Amino acid sequence: MSHFEHDELDSFFAEMQDVKPIISDDKAQLHDPEAALAEKQKRASLQASIRDKLKNPLSMEGVKPVPLDDFIQFQQPGIQDGVFKKLRLGKYPLEVVISMAGKTLDESRNLLYQNVISGHEKGVRALLIKHGTGENSKPFPALKKSYVNHWLRELEEVIAFHTAQPMHGGFGATYVLLKKHPQQKLINREKNRKG
Template sequence: MTTNASNDLDSFLAEMADVKPIETTNTVALNNKNKETLAQKLKRRALEKEIQQDDNGLSVDKVDPVDPHDFLSYKQDGVQEGVFKNLRLGKYQIDTHLMLNHLKFDEARQTLYQTLNDCHERGIRTVLIQHGIGLNSKPFPAFLKSYVNQWLKQIDIVIAYHSALKQHGGLGSVYVLLKKHPNQKLINRERNRKG
């Protein structure tokens, strides 16, 4: 060995003089690398909350496509022709205006369901929903319009809807008529009661 290598070895051995070898055992030391971080925990909770909130039952599966220029029209049995005609002609006061055409698909679905239920709870009967015509929407034209047409039929508080007049958005919008809330029925009964 050269003197330089000998000095390096001596220096190394001097540095390692107080080092003790690791004792061998038959156990495995686990470190908590798999422990969930705060960010992961918050993200998981948000996803769980979203799943719990997304139990609205509005179908995201197969939809029957409608043409962008089709009128949307629906009424439940029992809705009087005069009531439906007034809805179709835009004669009812629009209490709420909901714009879905700039939202992402899932946001539009959740917003539609939540807004209509909130309106029903507050006694609001007429809602104007703007879904857009969707000439260039993907994966097919009138994508959101087709789903709105399907979803409104799946919401039991919706008793009728019809495409709006031109001044309210035309074929890109729809008037929606909601059932009376039981509290509103009671108020009307009291108001009309003869005494």
């Protein structure tokens, strides 16, 4: 061994003096297809729930119970009183009717969200939500009505809502007025062409 090689070796050992070998009692981790699949499914399920939240932003928390025979109403600032009165009296043509009868709370939530969003995109101005009175609903009476009251306030497409007139379901239904779609003139032209 030449002097040069000896120096190189000494310097190598000097560099490596504080390096400790890895001691592992475990056998080498072999690929476990079942564990990998379970992990992949867990990630997919988590992503799906995140996507669902993004797809439907309506919250299930912080809902205040509404008495069975209370009117629920909301009017965004700037909505003319005449427009709100027309809605309250049921004078707008109800282009979409959403029935929550026999639906779970989660199904009702999705139904409401999808109909409001697609209705707005199609230029629908007024719709009716039939949530029922919920006299015997649990954990409290008027459960769906209370959630509808909460959810409608969360949607920017909704500019006003009011408990329906008796002819449209009274305390068991709610009129909803949607914001005009930015492309409303174009949508109206399409509707007129089809009709």
